[in-house]
Structure formats: C-alpha cells, structure tokens
Amino acid sequence: xxxxxxxxxxxxxxxxxxxxxxxxxxxxxxxxxxxxxxxxxxxxxxxxxxxxxxxxxxxxxxxxxxxxxxxxxxxxxxxxxxxxxxxxxxxxxxxxxxxxxxxxxxxxxxxxxxxxxxxxxxxxxxxxxxxxxxxxxxxxxxxxxxxxxxxxxxxxxxxxxxxxxxxxxxxxxxxxxxxxxxxxxxxxxxxxxxxxxxxxxxxxxxxxxxxxxxxxxxxxxxxxxxxxxxxxxxxxxxxxxxxxxxxxxxxxxxxxxxxxxxxxxxxxxxxxxxxxxxxxxxxxxxxxxxxxxxxxxxxxxxxxxxxxxxxxxxxxxxxxxxxxxxxxxxxxxx
Numbered sequence: 042x043x044x045x046x047x048x049x050x051x052x053x054x055x056x057x058x059x060x061x062x063x064x065x066x067x068x069x070x071x072x073x074x075x076x077x078x079x080x081x082x083x084x085x086x087x088x089x090x091x092x093x094x095x096x097x098x099x100x101x102x103x104x105x106x107x108x109x110x111x112x113x114x115x116x117x118x119x120x121x122x123x124x125x126x127x128x129x130x131x132x133x134x135x136x137x138x139x140x141x142x143x144x145x146x147x148x149x150x151x152x153x154x155x156x157x158x159x160x161x162x163x164x165x166x167x168x169x170x171x172x173x174x175x176x177x178x179x180x181x182x183x184x185x186x187x188x189x190x191x192x193x194x195x196x197x198x199x200x201x202x203x204x205x206x207x208x209x210x211x212x213x214x215x216x217x218x219x220x221x222x223x224x225x226x227x228x229x230x231x232x233x234x235x236x237x238x239x240x241x242x243x244x245x246x247x248x249x250x251x252x253x254x255x256x257x258x259x260x261x262x263x264x265x266x267x268x269x270x271x272x273x274x275x276x277x278x279x280x281x282x283x284x285x286x287x288x289x290x291x292x293x294x295x296x297x298x299x300x301x302x303x304x305x306x307x308x309x310x311x312x313x314x315x316x317x318x319x320x321x322x323x324x325x326x327x328x329x330x331x332x333x334x335x336x337x338x339x340x341x342x343x344x345x346x347x348x349x350x351x352x353x354x355x356x357x358x359x360x361x362x363x364x365x366x367x368x369x370x371x372x373x374x375x
Contacts, residue, residue, distance in 0.1 A: 043332040044339035045325070047081075049283050049305040050172045050209035050234045052145050054081035057296055057328075057340050058321055061287050061308035062086045062149050062176070065318060067134075069141045075313065078321035082144050084308065087151035087176045088131045088161065128161060135168040145171035147211075150202075151178055158198065159205040166206045175202060176213045176240060188219040195224060196231045203232030211235030211285065215242060221272055222279050229281035236276070237285045237308065238269050260311035265289030270302045277303025277348040293327025300340055301347035 045056040060080040065071045072083050131148075138146045148170035150158055162173055177198065181191050195212070203210045212228055214221070216239045225236055246257045266289030273284050286299040287308035299307040313320050337343055345351055 043329055043337055044341075045329070047305050047340050047344070049082070049285065050147075050211055052082065052171060052209070054145070054306065055079075056081040056325060057300060057304075057306050058290075058324060059285070059306045059308045060084065060313065060321070061310040062174075063310035063314055065310075065313055069137050071318065072138055072142060074318035075321060076142055076144050078318050079325045080144065080309075080318075080321050081306070082147060082171075083138065083142065084147045084174055085131075085134060085138065085149055087149040087174075088128060088165075089151045128164075132164055132168040135165060135170050139169040147172045147174050149174040149176050149213075151176040159201050162202050162206050162210075166208050170208060172209045172211065172234075173202070173206065174211045174213055174235075174237065175199065178215070178240065178242070192218075192220070192224050192227065196227050199228050199231040199233050209234035211237055211282075213237040213240045213287065215240045216268060216272075217242075222276050225276045225280040225282065233282045235283040235285055235305075236280065237287050238272055238276070238304075239288060241265070241288050260315055261289045261291075262311075263289055263291050263295060266291075266295055266298070270298055273299065273302040273304050274348045274352070277345050278350045293324045293329075293331060296324060296328050297331060297343070298347075300344050303345040303348040305344065 047054050047057045049059075056079055058080055059082045060066055060072070060075045062084045063086070065075060066083050066085050075083065135146060135148055146169070148165040148168075150161065150165075150173065158175075165173060175198065177195060179191065179194060181188075195214075199210065199212055210233055212233045212235070214224070214236060218224055228236060241261060243256065243258050245254045247253075248255045266286070269286045269288055273286055277284060283305045284303050285306045285308055286302070286304045287310070289311075290296060290299065290307045290309050291312040296307045309321065309324070312324075316323075332338075332340075
C-alpha cells in the first residue's frame with residue numbers, strides 16, 4: 042500500500058487531507074468523525090479580530106458603567122450573538138479538541154493588525170494548539186495605500202506573531218495580490234512555516250428590492266481549484282514555507298493534483314459539508330487506487346512533480362497559455 046504520510050509545518054501527518062476551518066470543525070464530535078474518516082489534522086474556525094475588540098469593549102463598558110449620558114448608547118456595541126465563541130471559550134475548544142483527538146489541532150486567527158494577535162497567539166499556544174493559521178483579511182480601500190504597503194502589513198504581522206510563539210505559523214492568503222511569488226518569499230523569510238492558497242472571500246450581493254447589501258455564501262466547486270493549482274505550481278520552490286491548497290478540493294484526483302503542483306497538504310471544507318465527514322475516506326480510497334495503478338510508492342515523491350520548475354512546458358502556467366486556451370474552444374454547432 043502506498044505511503045500517504047506527508048510533512049506540513051514540521052508536523053508529520055498520516056495523510057495529505059486536512060479538515061479546513063468550517064462548521065464541521067466547531068464541535069468535538071464532528072472533529073472525531075473527520076479524524077476517523079482519515080483527516081490528518083484539523084483547523085479550527087477562526088477567532089476574529091472583532092472578537093478580540095469586543096472583549097476589550099466589554100471590559101471598558103464594565104469599568105465605565107454609569108458614565109454614559111444616554112443608556113441607549115450601549116446598543117451601538119456589537120452583539121455577542123454575532124460570534125459563535127468568545128476568546129476564552131475558543132481557548133477551551135482548543136483544550137477539548139486536544140484531549141479528544143490524536144491528530145494535530147491548528148488554531149486560527151482572522152484579522153489584519155497586530156494588536157491583540159500576539160497576545161492571543163501565545164494563549165492559543167498555551168492551550169495546546171499544535172500550530173497557528175493566520176487568516177489574513179485586509180481590503181485595501183484607501184487610494185493612498187499601495188500594493189507594497191499592503192504586503193508590508195502582511196510581513197510585519199507575520200514577523201510579530203512568529204516572534205511571539207514557538208509553534209509553527211501558517212498564513213492563509215487571498216488571491217487578490219499583485220505579486221504572490223514575491224510575497225510568498227518574503228513571508229517565508231519573516232518566519233511563516235506554511236502558506237495556504239487561498240482564502241475564499243465571500244462577496245456580497247445587492248438586494249434590488251430592499252436596496253441593501255446582503256451576504257452571500259456558496260460552497261466551492263472543483264473549478265475553484267484551478268487558480269490554486271496554478272499559483273501553487275508557480276510558487277513552489279521559491280519560498281521556504283510549505284504550501285497548502287484550500288478551496289475546490291472535492292475528490293481524490295483533486296488531492297493528487299494539489300500534491301503534484303507542490304502542496305504538502307490539501308484542505309477540505311465544502312466537500313465534507315456537502316457529503317459528510319465520511320467523504321474524506323472516499324477521497325483517500327480514490328487517491329490510493331490511483332497511486333497503486335500508476336506505481337507511486339509515496340505521496341512525497343510526487344510533490345512538486347508538476348510545478349512550473351519541473352514541468353516540461355512552464356509556459357502553460359504563464360501568459361502563453363492564454364491564447365492556446367482561447368483557440369482551443371470550439372463553438373458548438375459551427
């Protein structure tokens with residue numbers, strides 16, 4: 042039987058499929074089902090920067106209680122119901138998961154500024170997290186802010202967090218970057234042990250009747266994977282950090298593609314939300330059959346085999362492929 046073990050963030054994992062942050066990594070019972078199905082690690086849902094601010098606001102409100110001239114002013118504070126867990130309960134979740142599971146548990150922080158990040162990164166480490174994923178979300182709407190300024194924020198955040206903890210830190214990036222390879226190299230030098238490609242930013246929609254902006258959430262499809270494969274294959278070999286693919290991984294074949302592009306692990310969320318935790322086993326079985334049929338003895342020997350550096354046609358990852366793809370399309374009936 043092929044050897045499915047892989048190494049990510051310095052952690053030796055039993056297989057290449059990890060459970061990414063999703064509602065299925067909120068409860069210990071669901072996490073155990075994912076582990077039993079073959080998930081090699083769990084990424085907990087993110088603790089948001091707004092939750093850290095909310096805790097601070099609550100403390101300030103308690104200390105200054107009675108000073109407001111208008112009691113209704115307190116209603117402007119965020120509602121606790123907006124968040125599943127507060128910071129303290131999140132740390133309890135880490136401890137519960139570590140007690141129940143035999144696979145690595147990775148905590149996640151979502152935000153864009155240093156502030157309380159370093160303090161809570163240390164507390165997550167103390168709670169037993171095996172690693173930390175920085176789910177960086179920053180929308181540069183300031184016209185005076187350059188792409189270089191945005192990159193510098195990422196690098197400074199990573200430098201601050203990695204300098205405050207001993208556990209490995211991964212960074213989940215967005216597709217909206219002007220120079221992903223350059224940033225990947227800088228983040229690796231700043232201390233990031235892993236890069237997750239990519240964060241799926243849920244874009245809002247317009248309600249034309251209510252004239253309001255409404256949230257919209259759709260599960261990924263296999264086509265979501267393509268941009269991740271492309272950039273994984275391009276970035277591989279240019280950074281010290283391990284690469285992980287997140288988004289569009291729905292089958293064993295998708296996992297194989299991620300490995301060949303250069304990823305150490307493939308993360309699943311939408312596929313297990315759609316089919317259940319047991320779908321991890323289905324994917325692993327498909328992956329194993331393919332490896333046996335094609336005489337691959339281990340996952341590790343295929344990692345990076347289809348990257349830009351290893352590919353006989355590296356232009357397929359670049360602009361030259363643009364015209365070839367357009368010309369390859371045939372209009373039906375013509």
